[in-house]
Amino acid sequence: MMYSALGLVMNCKSPIVVVLSGSMEPGIYRGDLLFLSNYEPREYKLGDIAVYQVEDEAAVSIVHRVVQTEVRESDSSFRMLTKGDNNDLDDISLYRGLERLERKHVVGRVRGIIPYVGYVSILFNEYPRVKYTVFGVMALLNIV
Template sequence: MIKTMLKWIGDSITIVLVFIIGVSVFTMFQAKTNPQKVPSVFGFKPLKVLTGSMEPVLKPGDMVVTRETEPEEIQIGDVLTYRIEGNTLVTHRVIGIVEENGIVKFRTKGDANNTEDQELIEGKQAIGTMAFKIPGGGMIADFAKTGRGFLLFILLPIFLLIVSELRVIWLELKKVNNKKTEAPDHIKA
């Protein structure tokens, strides 16, 4: 029973690690091939929070995961990530929706800020709305990009996976050899 449970836990951890490695490689590839586009996995975009403008909801070092949202679906109260001045991304709360010359625009404000943002945000600037956050996730992502982080989060799990699989193969070979040596005398050649 315990062996079965440990095997199930080990297999689950392996699946999660393989998924994380795959997602990491996929997003790195996306970022390299199209630097103007925010990397996305199934419509979700992980982004590191850099400032305290959205405290206490989002703190510096957190990871905010946005989901792609059509501009007409954005509502007052949503936490919106949008692009300003080239590649700069901002995540603030929508506090108003206005229409100017037939174009829907969003009035935004950081929760910790005293004043609303000066510029109205057009739908084409919107990256998406917050789906969820991972406290401290941005710092973990930054660490994973370092040499030590790469070793810890990528190479070590791969090494452990290989060792685990080699152990399984070795145990199976040992079972086969034991069965051969335990054959009855009348079967031995």
């Protein structure tokens, strides 16, 4: 309920995401919790940190910095190129055949960070036994 309300307020289908890799270090670390907004028709500027998905909603969200922007003259559409701060190359290889990201690929812009809080989610997803152990202990404590 609270997540949905936050999504409405921030105009973002995923208002909170966990960073899964070290591609944005040293500014943003693996396990950081990010808060996003996606207000239209805001165009992204150089230096903004954008979260995007190239495929469907099942695709992993990627958190990278905008390094190039352009407006196509033919249809006035906004396009951008991104790159991880800790990566040597830009993200063109991640765009699945696209030359640039379009506005429809963007999930949101990073508005805030809580360091390392997302490690709980990473721990539960990468080590399911930990998740089941924690939930089992909580269930036992609830019974007692």
